Amino acid sequence: MTISDLYPYLILVGASILAATAWLLFRARGQTRRGQELVQLNEQLSFDLPDFLRACWPALKAGGFEGLSWRLQWFGASISGEEGRITEGVLYQHFEVQEINLDIRLYHSKRGWEQRYFSQVLADNFFLLVRMDIWIKLGTVRGTFDQTAKMTVFLQHDMKNLMQLVSLAAGQLENQVPGQEEKLIASLKKSVPSIRDRAQHMLSALVSSQNRGKRQSVDVVAVLQDTASMFELPVSISGCATAAVSSEALHSIVENLLGNYASMKSQQDAPQQDLQVAVEQSGETVSIQIEDLLGREVSFPERLFEPFWSEHGRGRGIGLYQSRQLANAEGGSLEAMARAGQPLCFVLKLPAKL
Numbered sequence: 001m002t003i004s005d006l007y008p009y010l011i012l013v014g015a016s017i018l019a020a021t022a023w024l025l026f027r028a029r030g031q032t033r034r035g036q037e038l039v040q041l042n043e044q045l046s047f048d049l050p051d052f053l054r055a056c057w058p059a060l061k062a063g064g065f066e067g068l069s070w071r072l073q074w075f076g077a078s079i080s081g082e083e084g085r086i087t088e089g090v091l092y093q094h095f096e097v098q099e100i101n102l103d104i105r106l107y108h109s110k111r112g113w114e115q116r117y118f119s120q121v122l123a124d125n126f127f128l129l130v131r132m133d134i135w136i137k138l139g140t141v142r143g144t145f146d147q148t149a150k151m152t153v154f155l156q157h158d159m160k161n162l163m164q165l166v167s168l169a170a171g172q173l174e175n176q177v178p179g180q181e182e183k184l185i186a187s188l189k190k191s192v193p194s195i196r197d198r199a200q201h202m203l204s205a206l207v208s209s210q211n212r213g214k215r216q217s218v219d220v221v222a223v224l225q226d227t228a229s230m231f232e233l234p235v236s237i238s239g240c241a242t243a244a245v246s247s248e249a250l251h252s253i254v255e256n257l258l259g260n261y262a263s264m265k266s267q268q269d270a271p272q273q274d275l276q277v278a279v280e281q282s283g284e285t286v287s288i289q290i291e292d293l294l295g296r297e298v299s300f301p302e303r304l305f306e307p308f309w310s311e312h313g314r315g316r317g318i319g320l321y322q323s324r325q326l327a328n329a330e331g332g333s334l335e336a337m338a339r340a341g342q343p344l345c346f347v348l349k350l351p352a353k354l
Helices: 003-044 049-055 057-062 113-150 152-174 182-207 220-230 247-266 319-329
Strands: 067-074 077-084 089-097 100-108 215-219 235-238 242-246 275-282 285-292 333-337 345-351
Touching: 003 049, 003 057, 003 113, 049 067, 049 077, 049 100, 049 113, 057 077, 089 113, 100 113, 215 220, 215 247, 220 235, 220 247, 220 275, 220 285, 242 247, 242 345, 247 285, 247 319, 247 345, 319 333, 319 345
Parallel strands: 235 275
Antiparallel strands: 067 077, 067 100, 089 100, 215 242, 275 285, 285 345, 333 345
């Protein structure tokens, strides 16, 4: 056989190599586009992890994956998602940083060597974006808290002035001359001293973040009734119990919870409310369940305890987050049960014994 006889074979081998190279380049460009789509999607969603997890499946599916499942603990709320189908092949990643806990599984079918390589690259890019979103969120939260700490000195000055004014008004009302606007004064005498007490608690907390107050036996129903009265919020309360907590902490938690219902009540298109509170003591635990039986289904249950996020965009989005932190610090917990088609239900658990 002469060299000229080998030409057809050499040409065939060369063509095969070129075809394989072209195929690999085509696959590489396709996976690169999938990765770029994920990056662009993440940017469009402002690096928001829950939204990114809900929206990423089309790009992953186009990249050759058969299914996706994930379960996320997001600042105390639990959400999950599943797309495609479950196969034996799985790529698994677990992320746990502070108040964010995430399990992700990417499912694939049997893969050739080039498919294994390209899908692994896409999966690594996806997991990297997820990790980045977690740290961006935690960095934003920490940065905001740091800025808040810098403002403390100014808030202390403002609160001192507020305390002086409120104390003066309360003193005048407590010593008012009989016969002058009796009805108004009677109402103000009840509300203004309460405001003074709350302002004093806030000032104490600003002066020393460690001064949360000593734990004591606190009448849970009395706190609920006082807070509901302050917000002029009709509430039906059943049961009774005493909790072994700081009175300031319990007042703050209840004010944040009932304050949300009071805010909804003040809206122009607000529906009727049927606020029910069930108090129960079982062993060493006091359980407080708060639910508006006529309330609407919550749209974003996973974001209820996310700091600096507000459904209506008007508030600071810190009340429920702070309440959960206070409940945990007192040895209890605060959870929200968001059931499909039903109103939201808050469950506050506190220790019953000192």
